[in-house]
Amino acid sequence: MKGFLLSFWSEFYKSRKTLGFWSAIILPLFLNLLAVAVFYTKSDKFMMYQPMVLWIQFSMMSLGIMGTLLLPMFVIFIAYSVNSVEHKADTWKTLFSLPLSRWSVYGAKFFYAVFLIFLSLFLFGVFTIAFGNLLGIVKPELKFGAYHMEVQIMQVYFKLFLSSLGILAIQFLLSLLWADFLKPMGIGFIATITGVIAASKNWEYAYAFPYAHPMAAITSMIKQNKGPVRDLEIDIFTKDVFVSLGVAVVVFIAGYFIVRRKSVK
Template identity: 70%
Template sequence: MMKGFLLSFQSEFYKSRKTLGFWGAIILPLLITGLAFVSVYSKSTDLAKLPPMGLWVQFSMISLGSMGSLLLPIYTIFVAYSVNSVEHKADTWKTLFSLPISRWAVYGAKYFYAFFLLFLCLALFALFNIAFGNLLSVVKPALKFNEYHMELQLIQVFYKLLLSALGILSIQFLLSLLWSDFLKPMGLGFVASVAGVILASNNWEYSYLFPYAHPMGALKSMLKQNQEPARSFEIDIYTKDVYVSLAVAVVVFIAGYFIVQKKSVK
């Protein structure tokens, strides 16, 4: 089974390496952190007054704010769709499941390739934030990024965002398998994401039970209210919204295999 899984995973890479889903994992973090770099650089005179930790928070919140709101859910939805769209467009599901590879290996490889793209995107966000932050201290010495090390905290933050998106990934992955067209899974996911942002941003007490609210909820749970930005980070990775996200991811992933196994062989 492991050999079949690895072959299927490799196949997913070759099929998607020229798609927007794959390159989005690289371009999206580079673009957003690049814009954050330009923004902070252009405001360096005012921002130079901040303490080093405040600079890091100000800089990283540009990426975190955009990802924790709509970008992370939307990218997750798009990745889940793009991994399966190749088979839908070419109508190769029957051929794929007729190969001498277990259906579990094929299904698992597709899912974990989608997870890999999501992981790659957020890992690059953390890497580019660290790299561009340190670069700012070189090109603008007045910005004393080099006097405070925030690498661990940034890795923890993006790791939590990754965990918070897994529930969305599993749900959208299943929907994109069941529906071949673009509009149904993407449209439903977009509406649910907007609803999730509204619920989480308005502090609805049960928003942690709604998977599409988890990225925004994860970000808000790391920020203290009514405090200065330089003192605002409070990183608690395994909060209740993350546990719900993980539970939803596992349950939907397993249930999805049995649902798709019956549908795909007809």
């Protein structure tokens, strides 16, 4: 555990000034500020909406972009950026020669990538809630304060986080095996487009394809309740999420043995 923590903090210090780290913070801030600008300048258009509908419209401005094409591409970028430092400096042999187990080094790198994805999606939820309530204060005609969706918004982003782990595990392994950014990026981009098409066309087996999971998570997030509309519940653990978690575990373990053999050479 000590070796894992040392490796994890090492990843933080190596990446804290990189685009990969700051994109996890800047991206949610930028998209939410964009949503604020739209609602602020077009408040007369949104003032007639019911409070719950208003929250849904506001949150979907960021969620709709992030949950379709942008999240898989962001995961691909993060997976590569975590490993790019070693690729550029050609320090893999040095890294694996340290008095730390290879499992600690490999696991710390992977879970640091997981942390960056979690941080970004957590900030998406926090900024959405904070800016929505701020708009309700600055523009009282926008009745954000009359309804609360804090729990549901955080649940949606947590579901997106879980749905992205399968993609992350695959792209993380590809970025370890190839120093060239174009190969894992190209594979990930083609797979993402395929996944978006499969999910948008409601292909019955889309849940089995990891790159379709973020979009599938959005389309399957509302529980089918028979009660009133105000009882909005988010269905987090749908089958696409379970498949994503399963893929992440299997690829993570398989990746360790693949990388362990390659790293010795």
